Amino acid sequence: MxxxxxxxxxxxxxxxxxxxxxxxxxxxxxxxxxxxxxxLPYPFELQYALRTPYPQxxxxxxxxxxxxxxxxxxxxxxxxxxxxxxxxxxTRKIAGNSATGEAFYxxxxxxxxxxxxxxxxxTENAQTTSTNPPTLLSDEQPEIKQVRTTPKxxxxxxxxxxxxxxxSPQPAALTEPDTNPQxxxxxxxxxxxxxxxxxxxxxxxLMVVVAFLGAYVFGYI
Numbered sequence: 001m002x003x004x005x006x007x008x009x010x011x012x013x014x015x016x017x018x019x020x021x022x023x024x025x026x027x028x029x030x031x032x033x034x035x036x037x038x039x040l041p042y043p044f045e046l047q048y049a050l051r052t053p054y055p056q057x058x059x060x061x062x063x064x065x066x067x068x069x070x071x072x073x074x075x076x077x078x079x080x081x082x083x084x085x086x087x088x089x090x091t092r093k094i095a096g097n098s099a100t101g102e103a104f105y106x107x108x109x110x111x112x113x114x115x116x117x118x119x120x121x122x123t124e125n126a127q128t129t130s131t132n133p134p135t136l137l138s139d140e141q142p143e144i145k146q147v148r149t150t151p152k153x154x155x156x157x158x159x160x161x162x163x164x165x166x167x168s169p170q171p172a173a174l175t176e177p178d179t180n181p182q183x184x185x186x187x188x189x190x191x192x193x194x195x196x197x198x199x200x201x202x203x204x205x206l207m208v209v210v211a212f213l214g215a216y217v218f219g220y221i
Contacts, residue, residue, distance in 0.1 A: 003055035005062070005095070007087055008033060009107070011042040013079075016071060017087055018044075019062060020078045021055035026103060047108040048088050051101035061094045085111055 003023040008030070010016070022029055026049035033044045052058055063070070063078075066087070071079040080087070088108065092099065104112050 002051070002053050004029070005050045005052060005055050005059055005091060006046065007048040007084070007091070007108070008044050009047050009084070010040050010044050012040040015081050016079050017047070017082060017084060018078045019059070019066070019080060019087060019091070021059040023055070026105075045107070046105045047084060048091070048105065049103045050091055050095055050099050052095055052098050053100070054098055058091075058095055058098065062091055065090050065094065084108055085115070088112075 003021055004026050005019070005021050006026055006029050008018040008020075010018075018033070022032070024032070026046055029049070030044050030046050066080045066082055067073065069080045069082045071077050071081055084107065092102070
């Protein structure tokens with residue numbers, strides 16, 4: 001059975017709320033309570049109504065949740081001594097996805113609007129604080145500038161997301177002296193200029209002798 005879960009209030013008992021269900025329109029709930037046997041000096045006021053396919057089963061869970069606040073639990077009363085916004089939160093939480101509509105009236109509408117405005121103001125203040133943080137720098141807290149730790153990418157290369165590793169210099173390994181060193185040809189050149197001249201003169205004399213012998217052999221002499 002589709003119907004409504006409603007929350008009523010009365011100025012004669014400002015801390016009490018009537019939480020029930022009905023298959024009729026929420027506007028008619030006030031008239032039904034006015035025609036009931038409950039006689040109070042002030043008229044009933046509809047504060048909240050939630051439409052659901054399961055009004056009776058959800059209402060039973062709501063009453064169980066607020067059992068310790070029931071005004072007359074021995075007679076299974078619909079009246080509870082509880083906060084209006086808290087009772088609305090409990091009703092919406094228990095209804096969950098089964099709620100197909102809701103409406104706020106009177107004092108509940110005003111309280112919900114004020115709560116939404118406070119939440120919106122708090123959110124805007126939080127965003128302003130995060131985007132424009134206050135300046136807390138002082139002489140003891142110098143500004144720290146970000147230093148680039150990755151090399152600039154070459155043309156046609158993607159920048160590396162990992163900073164290059166900086167290796168600490170390793171000490172040179174100790175080696176044993178070479179007992180049989182290899183002498184390169186450049187190391188055999190004598191450094192004494194007199195010896196060099198002597199070797200050149202001997203080489204010239206040998207060439208002259210060779211030329212003389214060749215001419216004698218071939219009959220030129």
